[in-house]
Amino acid sequence: MRVSVLGLGYVGCVSAACLASLGHEVIGVDVNQVKVDLVNDGKAPVVEERIGEMIAEVVGTGRLRATTDVREAIMGSEVSLVCVGTPSEPNGSLCTTYLERVTEQIGAAVAERGGRQTVVFRSTMLPGTCLDLLVPILEKYAGTAGVDFGVAVNPEFLREGTSVRDFFDPPKTVIGELDPASGDVVAALYEGLPGEVFRVPVPTAEAIKYADNAFHGLKIGFANELGAVCRALGVDSHQVIDVFLADHKLNISPAYLRPGFAFGGSCLPKDLRSLVHAAQRADVSVPILSHVLPSNAEHLRRAVELVERTGSRRVGLFGLSFKPGTDDLRESPLVELAERLFGKGYDLRIHDPNVNLSRLLGANREYIETRLPHLAQLLTDSVDEVLEHAEVCVVGTKDPAVLAALPHGARPVIVDLVHLPDAEARRAEPGYVGLAW
Ligand SMILES: NC(=O)c1ccc[n+]([C@@H]2O[C@H](COP(=O)([O-])OP(=O)(O)OC[C@H]3O[C@@H](n4cnc5c(N)ncnc54)[C@H](O)[C@@H]3O)[C@@H](O)[C@H]2O)c1
Structure with missing residues (x-):
């Protein structure tokens, strides 16, 4: 394929060189004349493992050249990869100035060129940027997106330092496609490369990049805070993390990683509290760990807000224990939710197949009696x-008896805290509100 790559920074330079080495005919574009001259001299404008030899080779064989002229590049290509920078503004917001500018230039050139060009955005950008900001710019010049030209978002997952290796062995390929034909063009670009390919709506592709980077930052922060607490407590953090990492069932796994309801129970809140307390006593600042419980409380508040927004007063709550398959109510977020709603004067009825007041014993019973003394009146069989x-x-709860009985339609309103198995279908119904969407 004839490919233009707009922006010859880390992402663009590696993409251009690697695509050329896969056999595509590539024209790189940058506003920076020095970068363009370096590439045309067969030299890499960035320092990366293997990139120097690769650029020398593909420039030598004529499969890669560079220019400062966007128009020239678009005229000579049918697919364009946009790799310009999207830095932070001083207030933290995303700077889309370079994206907007280059998209204007692409739009004008595509209109002049005619034929179907596919514009693929590789730059990291917030969900909505492509469809709400960039597509209208292209449409100003070049007709209708998905008809007269193709649009896709194809986020980049390379890591600086190992980016060439990452290009040829990617963790995954994500194609956010406006229409299938646009997605097909991107898929064809990477044909033969390993890794799973995910074809998703454009905003999903934009969001995936943020999910990944936020999680990577969170992982590093978590590990460093844990290391600092261990050090203060005289424990070898590397031994701790070795065992932690060996657990592929609960730790390094999809467990606990789906949007749903708040956590609770007799362990997680208590243990987080005491770990944070121990860190504070040792003068170790742990902002991530200390904000886990407040984050959880915020999530519970969002659930209360969803009920409030319905404007109705007669509320039924399905589920009360802290997780399915147990009758343990201690620090159950559903108990907390019931208590809040009850406190706000909602007319509440509760059903949890696992919770039967007459069967509750010991600490559990005491917990109910102190935390929610009116529970007996509210619980139904x-x-x-x-x-x-x-x-x-x-x-x-996802209890099968509850799921089977849940009605469809406008009334009663269903406030879904657990991402019901039929949530996709219910989303189109007027009475459905999901916390996990
Ligand atoms: N660096 C990484 O490891 C990495 C990884 C994944 C995703 N990303 C994302 O990819 C995008 C690019 O990142 P980068 O590190 O390569 O940025 P960079 O700043 O190194 O490169 C951007 C290049 O675009 C050029 N440019 C700006 N406006 C232009 C225009 N109108 N026409 C042509 N060229 C133009 C700049 O001169 C610069 O050379 C960003 O959105 C970034 O968040 C970066």
């Missing part, structure tokens, strides 16, 4: 009783 009462059903 059947799903139907709750459904008959409720204008709003708050679903905090």
